[in-house]
Amino acid sequence: MGNLLLQMLAGTVTSLKIFALTLLFSLPLGLLVAKGRMSKNPIISNMVNIYIMIMRGTPLILQLLFVYFAPYYIFGASYDRFTAVIVGFVINYAAYFAEIYRGGIQSIPIGQYEASLVLGFSKTHTFTHVVAPQVVKRIIPAMGNEVITLVKDTALAQTIGVAELFRVAQNASARQFSTMPIFIAGVFYFLMNALVSRSFDLLEKKLNYYH
């Protein structure tokens, strides 16, 4: 039993790594994608829109397979499975985050931009000091949803052979002819998401000083 828990903890560490690295790269990349989607240049905005449609319109599991196997079939090049998982997750989640950012940015009243312009703020200052702080407050509930989904989605990494928490639990179940490990994994996911939920609640409270 102690051995099983150790294995599952190792799997959890892998899941957490996927989770953290995905957020680290997809949060800023999403902003870039959102900017592209809102670009006045129709070529850029259409290309970005197609990218978002593909990412949201096809299963993540298929995207992971594609990211890992396509370079092999096309160039004969293979690479690290874990890297492929991160690439797959990042490009998928950046698309979702981009749409959340876009919704937030477009919900900021035009008067905020006009006041900034009349006061002489630069475009960058307007974005970083006027728009972005208000966007963060508005998108917290939607981001909370997405980040919770990400915790559970890490289970898909096993499709290309990365032994994360759920894979470890399944293997243990098969060995022991018991569903207990899978049930324990469920508890692990639940606890991780309880933490995520709580963090988002706290953040929401912290930004409650204005509306």
Next chain:
Amino acid sequence: MEIISVANLKKEFDGLGVLKGISFTLNKGEVLSIIGPSGSGKSTLLRCLTQLEPIDGGTIEVCSKTMVRTTEAGKVSYANKETLKEVRLNLGLVFQSFNLFPHMSVLRNITEAQMHVLGRSKEEANQVGRSLLAKMGLEEKEKAYPCQLSGGQQQRVSIARALALNPDVLCFDEPTSALDPELTGEILKVIKDLAKEKMTMIVVTHEMSFARDISDRVIFMDDGLIVEEGTPQQLFNDPTNPRTKRFLNRYEQN
């Protein structure tokens, strides 16, 4: 001394003329009110002056700088970036809907541009901010957030925010239209006090008696044109244009 000089200003929205050739000048220390029915182009005129709307023809000069002019071939040509930025700081604008920054404290609303745009130190900006808040009767509210203030208080903060940059001209775009009548008075009093201090102002307003009280000159606009212009006495007591008469009569009836 002329601070603003506008000649033959034209603005269209989707081919529809909103300003059809506006010309006027504003002297230092003068208070100019612009009245007229909704849709006559009053607000658009202010938005063109403050660079919120690009113009489609004419010339605007502010503090002896040409902000925008139109060539003989009819091409509109704006000044370079630096000049436009200078002109932007020559003019302050108070919005109908305040447009305060909701996530910043009252004091921060007033200091942000001082620090970022004028490069004032935090201490200096705070000092200027506090003295303006005191002038607006809001010294207790510096730590409050806009959502905790009444509409009248928010509008006073936004006036302080504009004044903090020491504009040469302060423009008001229907500053009391979003307020209920009880709160209108406190804003009008602030503007009156500024007029006493010889602040140069352009006030777009629907408050006729107020325009009569504080203005040195009144412009009546209708359908994108200046119909009549004169001192408050001339315009309100003895309007010459039938359109002005009809407009003012309707106000007196109400």
